Amino acid sequence: MSSRAGATDRTAAGLKSVAPLKRVSVILTEPVSVFEFAMATEIFGIDRRDEGYEPFDFRVCALHPERPLVTKTVTPFQIIASHGLDAVKGSQLVIVSATPPRGEHGYPPQIIRAIQQAHDDGAVILSLCSGAFLLGAAGLLDGRPSTTHWMYADELQQEFPRTRVDCGVLYVDDGNVITSAGTAAGIDAALHLIRRELGQEIAIRIARRMVVPPHRDGGQQQFVDLPLPVDDSEALGGLLAWISDNLAEPHSAASLARRLNLSERTFARRFVAETGATPHKWINQQRVLEARRLLEESDLSVEQIADRVGFNSSVVLRDHFRRHVGLAPVEYRRRFGQVHTA
Template sequence: MSLRVVSVVLVEPVAVFEFSVAVEVFGITRPEDGIPDLDFRVCALDPSRPLQAKSLAPFAIQASHGLDGVAGSDLVIVAATPIRSDDDYPGEVLDALRSAHAAGATILSLCSGSFVLGAAGLLDGRRCTTHWMYVDAMRRRFPEVEVDGDVLFVDDGDIVTSAGTAAGIDAALHLVRRELGSEIAVRIARRMVVPPQRDGGQAQFVPTPLPECRADSLADLLTWLVDHLAEEHTAASLARRAMMSERTFARRFAAETGTTPHKWLTQQRVLQARRLLEETDLGIEQVADTVGFNSAVVLRDHFRRQVGVAPVDYRRRFAVRSA
């Protein structure tokens, strides 16, 4: 792939932030940074009619090109737009995306734009991502697609999908790095006052309410467990508490939670640690102790694996300081 012609396809109502990421990274002249201008096109089904933005204020965006602008693009960006059933995306837009992809263009979706790609059939058998809020909906809608909800973007070669909102910046800068080199990506990032690469994935930004306990027979036990995370628990001790044989307990636990007692406990301990890091000033050692990890080292290890960043970094980002 070379990168000379970049088009953005808008679908009404337009999610303006995601669209603006495409404009900022690919659609601005930057001669003072020694970056050559791209042939940048903002395309819509009917460019003579301004498209309503997704906003509380009824403002609109007037595209510069019709869908014929998509033809000949090296990169086609699908901006975000509210999710609807596959048939309710304009058929002409889906056709334009399929044709561009067949002609060799790389396709980049931003946030919920991944559903447009899915509706066009471009994701079948592929790996992709989308906004963390829509990961489950995406899996249900497109069972033949592998949806990774933890990362900021997925580069599957000629199909690149970004996670939620600002993750579009990460995906766009990644494509700049891939096609135009690291130096240009770093220059654009600096102008945008963002890091060219971010730590951790999307997982760290997902809020974590306690999972609703729908398991009838183990519901009481699970509720009790969450209140007693600090204590030591083994499969044997839990089976005794549930008054079942270890074998029955293991089978029942897997059926009702989809995982093992050990993994479930670790998950709950990390969830609880996140909450304590957000809302208290407890030291890491105390947090580990409170949620039932043997040491700060063990907490750090599980935390990194599950959330994608270290506990101290997580606290720095999400601690609720009084205003």
């Protein structure tokens, strides 16, 4: 089950934990993405008895625990795992931390087998960001919905066509396999898992200690960088750039076809071939993108922005904006708008 805000019940999916969530193992593959590993450590690896619950048996596992692991940083440093892959056995939760994608057959087979065995033994498998690629290589995404960082979503879908990648959500809970989107979305997925397995109260305590919301609205599409297009298409004769400069004007397939002296059918065929979308869909996407820019950079009201980008009213803008971005315009501006001071 996919979730933008994390409302999934394992019992509703007909799944039960094989045992209470006590032992948690993190599998590291180098180069290690440091933030995702640190996030898992912060949530599952710290003794929080003063918060009223017992610490997890937290294990950091790697193929060669005696050898330092290189990190994915400009100036690499090293992490030494505390356990080998044999320590994964018996874990109720196995976290597959992020590492750059390297192809279906590019990961150490011992790590893939450890993930497969943990899944077969009934553990919940949680991938962080690009860790989803290891789950795909282990065959755990076949027939399941999944997600990963929006930068990698197309690659994950192409490499593992038997999964259904949703790049618009913060995480996907499919029972005993949970995949999270980019970077901080791993916090959302982990807190959701805590809430699912141990209850809302403990999830709130951890979130409060970390100074993060226990539950975030919206999906990762609000963070996707989608620049306005540069039109170098001879087939459309500069039309895309012209539309982008004239979003406030009414446009239709018929009026645009006349501008290029084409039949409406020929124009529609060329437009889809060049952009992958119908004129109506593409223009609405550009209007939303421009609205995003204006919400971030200007003091214009939502009504003024709606008029400037070619939507009939703030209501129409809000409907399209929510559909594409996952947030209302006012909320988007609150999160991403510049602070203007006199």
